[in-house]
Amino acid sequence: MSVRIRLATSLDRDDIRDVHLSAFPECESQLVAELAANLLNEDTDPETITLVAEAGGQVVGHIAFSPVTADSRNRWLGYILGPLGVKPEHHKAGIGSKLVKSGIGQLSEKGVNVVFVYGDPEFYRRFGFSVEAATRFLPPYELKYPFGWQAMTLHESGTNERAVQLSCAASLRNPALW
Template sequence: PRADTGLPATIHLVAVSDDAVIGHVAFSPVRLGQGGTRRGFLLAPLGIHPRQQRQGLGLQLVNGGLELLQDAGAEVALVYGDPAYYGRFGFSGEAASAYTPPFPLKQPQGWQARVFKPSPDSEAVAIRCLEPFNREE
């Protein structure tokens, strides 16, 4: 856990079968707002082995991670992905409008949030991700 917030640096959850990893999800920390003292997390990546897809592993991994984040006191979980898929976890574009992504998005409808604690700000909050997620590449 991070000493300044009590929140973990990054959360990784894996699904294992016969000693092989068949699924993985990561939730990386993001700083919210100018002071960066409030914390959220970015869901990325989520991957399930092709032969194991459509069996509920992604659902279990994402829900497990979201539960950990909420229990740890995170403000929000953010994701940039398919609204039809991530909507089943409570992510929405409307909730994400309170959080400005780190760069202009080619498909802004994919920017979604699952809010655990409402933002105290009346305007959209800028977020700062771990460096690899702050670039369009």
């Protein structure tokens, strides 16, 4: 079945919620579905990018990338990937990878310097994310699983060895998500 990746609109809200309610374990699915819906609404500057994957005319996957800001860096652009989910009956068909690659391609074209993700390194390293690239960047909240904090540099922004504190979009300002 062919898969199409497109920008999401507010009409996709219920489908996006359904993706995450079915993709994530019950203990976290409500929280993630809520986050996905909130990010779809959130007016950030620069803009939050939300993509959906459609197969057979149905939304079967979703990914969001929202901006993060660094305390001391004016002309630096950072984004964080999350959430990402694919409906279980469509797993292992390359849809999750397609969503990640498509989003990262768009961010790279926008000149974004660094993309972050908080997730399983086993999955994200295949795209070029690494724990090492994230070490100088302090996440907005204390992490329950610090080994999941990763980054990928898309465009170098000069050397700076100082630790950098990151802030995130309002939808992500919930310690339960970290």
